[in-house]
Amino acid sequence: CANHLSFRHVHSHRRQNAGVMSARGILANPALFGGYDAVPAECVAEFLRLSVSLSSEFITTHHHTMFMLGPYLNRAMRREFSALSSVAGIVDFLSVQMGVAVPRELAPRHER
Secondary structure, eight states, X not given: OXXXXXXXXXXXXXTTOSOOOOHHHHHHOTTGGGTOSSOOHHHXXXXXXXXXXXXXXXXXXXXXXXXXXXXXXXXXXXXHHHTOOSHHHHHHHHHHHSOOXXXXXXXXXXXX
16 A cells, blocks of 8 residues: 555655565565556466466465455455365456456367
């Protein structure tokens, strides 16, 4: 969130810190320093594309995607997402449940 980011920026300068650590904030919103209060859908889709192209392990991809989607998921959706067991499942969830456009190469074969 922009106000929180501004506070950290000002606060770090008052204490003459070299920087600010925001691991959880960056994990939840990789676009944080781009000025976005919440992760944009395009960012989630790009993360999935990169995960697949780099052959990331599913558990890592699932975990990071869950953090990014956290603010958008209600309890039932969170439960459903937690039960997914493949990248194809994540892609289907994003397109069906959330209306996120996924890169063509990640779309299920019947949708290409």
